[in-house]
Amino acid sequence: MVGVTYMLKDRIKKEELLNRVMSPQEAAVFIKDGMTVATSGFTPAGYPKAVPKALAERIKAKEEPFKINLYTGASVGDELDGELARAKAIGKRLPYQTQKDCRRGINQGNIHYVDMHLSHVSDFVRYGFLGNIDVAIVEAVAITEEGFIIPSTSLGNTPVFVETADIIIVEINTHHPLELWGIHDVYQPEKPPFRKPIPILKATDRIGDAFIRVDSKKIKAIVMTDIPDSIASFSEIDKASEKMAEHLIDFFHLEVNKKRLPQNLFPLQSGVGSVANAVLAGLVKSNFYDLVIYSEVIQDAVLDLIDNGTVKFASGSSLTLSPKGIERFYNNINYYKEKILLRPQEISNSPEVIRRLGVISMNTAIEIDIYGHVNSTNIMGTNMMNGIGGSGDFTRNAFISIFTTPSIAKEGDISSIVPFVSHCDHSEHDVQVVVTEQGIADLRGLSPKEKAKTIINNCAHPDYRHELLEYYNKGPNGHIKHQLNEALSWHMRYLQKKTMKR
Amino acid sequence: MVGVTYMLKDRIKKEELLNRVMSPQEAAVFIKDGMTVATSGFTPAGYPKAVPKALAERIKAKEEPFKINLYTGASVGDELDGELARAKAIGKRLPYQTQKDCRRGINQGNIHYVDMHLSHVSDFVRYGFLGNIDVAIVEAVAITEEGFIIPSTSLGNTPVFVETADIIIVEINTHHPLELWGIHDVYQPEKPPFRKPIPILKATDRIGDAFIRVDSKKIKAIVMTDIPDSIASFSEIDKASEKMAEHLIDFFHLEVNKKRLPQNLFPLQSGVGSVANAVLAGLVKSNFYDLVIYSEVIQDAVLDLIDNGTVKFASGSSLTLSPKGIERFYNNINYYKEKILLRPQEISNSPEVIRRLGVISMNTAIEIDIYGHVNSTNIMGTNMMNGIGGSGDFTRNAFISIFTTPSIAKEGDISSIVPFVSHCDHSEHDVQVVVTEQGIADLRGLSPKEKAKTIINNCAHPDYRHELLEYYNKGPNGHIKHQLNEALSWHMRYLQKKTMKR
């Protein structure tokens, strides 16, 4: 049912644009060494595929040094980050990535990576802080009669990219059915001093257009493609994740009983990765219903939640669905389209909207220290995993901000609860609830010393609990008890002996 | 001209309340061991003075253990934090303090201090996350015919405290003239899911009432006082602060030239402390005009800025004026009242409004690391200075977030630019510009490695520059170059040898 045959005129409704259709190779010619290229795509859905790949091939064939700055919505697939990283063609990369060759390039020092709050990017571009955008490459399902763009499976920063770029290349991906039209809600805030309130009062509110307005004279190339997003299916849900989901659901019930949350909670945000997916899957089995999601990525578990009535509406910035998930979605697209909405990431991640709606945020940490500081990004303080993504946007403004992490990693050689985080993305001021498979630590209203005892006793793995308490107890007095000479010793031990165990 | 004689009926316009006037000692009887007491007061203006002092005296006389939880807007004066800390009567304290005995109590482990984003407090109280509030004590200039409260020199969290507290004690401070009436703009957001946009489109917008609505049946005691706020005058502006102000003003000119800021900039926020005051004083001598302030504290320098036309309007949460400043203000109150507005701290510090208006934030750091993480709170990672205050609310949502710090402290024995912050309040993702007397580092769009070189070369003190570069160069490759075993060695050296110098 997906894609396959189509009439060019159904996909490009503005006649003058028909003659801009060309091959990926021809379109890639617009991209020159030193340019800043900004693309559609968000964790990794709706990113351009054919042109970047053609560009990478050209670069590899020529063997001349060639670097671009690559700006996206969030992470993108192998055809973009992977191909260009392997061609050593990425000079600077922002704001988020998850692709292994790109990550390697960053950690080997070949790629300058600017790890940014996802809600900041559109404004930074709009305000001119990130330089001129030479080319925007955006994936679309169609171009309207007015020359406007109907995006594909994500919105990300696409509106501001096409507005500010000198020229635009559109990849029309016929893998996506025309029926996607209508799932997007495109709204761009004015610049200060003319900016007005973002008029979202409920997660379901539509406030903008179903297309991206663009000056079609800037569209210099249109490339027809038929390539699915490369989104991996999740592995089996493990015991630890199941346990975390249980703790979380217990916590929600408790908050409802205390009348601090309504029966159907407040809108939920859920982060990326296997743990976040498992937590959502856990909700499927709960007896909550009529929940609402106000998040970034809409993962497979959300379809299950919608199908069984747990969730009645989901707002996000991307349809991050596995091949099976997207098939399921397309097979029932009119049903799901009533219950799912895609927004630009400056709106899905807007502090204003998140605080107004009272969103409950759930994100996964790499490590958390005994005082509640969270490392979301850098392994052992130096090696980038993915990036902060939207976790800061949600955490800081959430009704309750929750972080999940298995208490141990690498088969127990790493404790995810450490004396001192080796990199801090979310400070003690931002983290209200910590959940591991061991239990839950509710940090609201606690002082650092109270937090330390609660986190160690409730969340740390028993193998490390004693040593964490020892670290805490031996610390000199002060508001926060730290032995600075021991603070990072757990990480050093791991680097030297491949285990944090003494 | 200030206070002195008054008619009781001018200050308490609701007749039934006249018989609740009593002595501070009588009012203090309402406060019992174990209670949560929430007061007016913001950095340190408009806090209650007589009742806390009477309470402290009672406690000291009795010598029985007595502890309350003390919640305020932000820092308060000696009559409240000082008296109660010396009486060992503070069990838990939130969200901000600057008083030396209170600080000592925190660092000696006698007071549990919860260091919070100032914008979070009202919501946390409203949502029931910080427990029941037994008593609110608020300073006022008068009570209206309806029994509503006209606050004094600050607004802070007073609206939500009086709304949620079981009972209210009002201190009517006749030191403040009745003409203060009209300077406040009281607006309280609804709880989700009924919360609406905060309708501020310009810093000058009035959106609420000039009084705090309260159920006057809850007012159990009224105490008449005549005591000024205890706000210290600033010391002479030093060379380093002058230099920082110059760098900042150069930076603003550059941004205006690049058309990234309008001629009269965007609304300015300026933090607390002597450095922040010096930066504002520097603006007095600039040729900027018609500026607008959207900040928390309105310090003496703001009056100078208004008087010479540099600033046309200032919105804040408190009038933090020295004795001379407040006299000047009261002598010309009708003039200043047209140009100054006080808001609840959840509004002055609202992420929604800050981002909408494009506020430029300027806050002072204790230390900053080479990758741009900022420590605002804990000396050597363990000893609380003041707290994060509103710096996070502004920094995260600012048009441009700027941090200032002298490059050295303690006569050069401390470098404020360090390899790794000993406490992280603002992460690399939040910090866009760093200013020391040495120069300015514009970090927008830079990767960590680029940031490190820029900060070291432009901002570090020459005495430490070489060693910082050495630390950076010797670090193993990775996204961020850190030698974990050396990361905190500068702080350890200082703790052992009282100098960071080798």
Ligand SMILES: CC(C)(COP(=O)(O)OP(=O)(O)OC[C@H]1O[C@@H](n2cnc3c(N)ncnc32)[C@H](O)[C@@H]1OP(=O)(O)O)[C@@H](O)C(=O)NCCC(=O)NCCS
């Ligand atoms: C933290 C994050 C990496 C976890 O991802 P996940 O898929 O749920 O978690 P996993 O347990 O599979 O961990 C991923 C990897 O990190 C490793 N890891 C986890 N904790 C670790 C720790 N404390 N130290 C070192 N490595 C750790 C795991 O071993 C695993 O490594 P592998 O890929 O070599 O197997 C991911 O959620 C993330 O990038 N978060 C930051 C961004 C964010 O929060 N976004 C939300 C909105 S965009």
Ligand SMILES: CC(C)(COP(=O)(O)OP(=O)(O)OC[C@H]1O[C@@H](n2cnc3c(N)ncnc32)[C@H](O)[C@@H]1OP(=O)(O)O)[C@@H](O)C(=O)NCCC(=O)NCCS
């Ligand atoms: C950071 C802050 C303490 C600076 O205050 P200030 O009055 O401008 O700065 P000073 O240079 O006088 O420094 C204050 C003290 O910190 C000490 N200090 C400064 N940098 C230091 C460092 N890196 N290490 C150790 N001590 C340091 C100074 O020596 C001085 O000590 P003293 O009181 O014993 O003389 C203050 O701005 C603050 O508390 N900020 C955090 C809250 C905030 O940003 N609020 C803004 C909105 S509410």
